[in-house]
Amino acid sequence: MSKITILSEINNKKPFIEDLPKINHKEFDKVIKSRRSVRVFTNDIIPKDIIKKSLDNSLKAPTSSNLQTWEIYWIKSKNIKKKVVEACLSQPAAKTAKELFVFVSRPDHWKRNNQMMLDYLNEKKNPSVSVLKYYNKITKLAYNQGFMNIFGFLKKLYVSFVGLYRVIPREPTSFNDMKVWSQKTTALACQNFMLSMRAYGFDTCPMEGFDSFRLKRILKLPNKAQICMVIGAGKRDPNGVYGKQFRFDNKLFIKEV
Template sequence: MDTFESINSRRSIKSFDKNQKMTKNEITKLLEFAILSPTSYNIQNWRFVIVTEQVLKDKLSELSYGQKQVSESSLVIILCADLKSWDKNPERYWINIPEEPRKALVASMKNSYDGKSELQRDEAMRSCGMAAQTIMLAAKSMGYDTCPMKGFDYDKVSKLIHLPDDHVISMMVVVGKATKPASSRGGQLPLSEIVFENHF
């Protein structure tokens, strides 16, 4: 499937085949695509909690106000981010480049994020948003469907997955084989309303 086709055919699916299991290899492949998503300073601040166990998916469905695509999916990915990744041995984000530019990048990164909690959170959401789209398009190319989700109790899900204090949850993406197609598109705004040439 080419990129245009994945973009066109990706839809938010609400009914999945409960008996469909993803293999470990498929899950790894999907996550290997996810980590090719771009992040500012190559900070790779996303952390992915993957859930395949039925009991846990059922619990997550309950915490998603009963949304059944969660319990029916083959895989739930909870996209989290480490807000302090800029301060955790950041040299490893640039391991392949010479020491001098690596030191300069790390210094610039620390200077950029240190003490700026709003920016740290913005970066978490930007990185996870990018990764979520990569996951959804890659899954589509692998023959799977997805639904991005924010409709769940963030506090309770945080507790359930033992989210560390310096991490946040951005969103979930559920993955599976659709049993029903998505309803027709809600309607896209015209480009004339949302695109501005050079300035508003």
């Protein structure tokens, strides 16, 4: 397996400078602090442009290898919405939501997206050789698990042995690892979406209390697709938040080592 120099080398051959806007951190803190899981929404509509902007913002989340193995289903049909609410165990957060979104991980889309990335790079005048190599070789080695996971298994043996002597990326070596890989990316899109909605004055509730089998059937998704979260959104009802936000002591979770 070739050494992944693209990850260890600093690229100063073609610097790309992006303007950094001034940010009011107090406004950001307000968004973070006021985001709550809202279980009851009012009947107020969410303007379409706010939804579109928030969906757009969700897809600005970081994504592993920039392979974007996510999908978002904005449930517009009344009939499908009714079925999705049922699949969400008729939770109030789904039942009263003005809009429902299903965030889906698509680990099975990595190959398609990898090819789209190569097409995009090859259309450029001077594509970076190391980036091309990354999508031509590294991602294919990393994310291919082969027929019946045989290639994944061989990779696992290889990394276990070579890893005794040098630093080596170890996962993914199975479709289960691929699910975790893709879910991480999709969960970040969920968080961007929820924060964006809050910033525009609306609220959300993430849900994993659902029947994934039925939900996949309703959305005509294949077996390999994974539902990450269903997110209900709308205007917060005064009774929509069930209590003060509670977290255990930070010291339990933040380790300075």
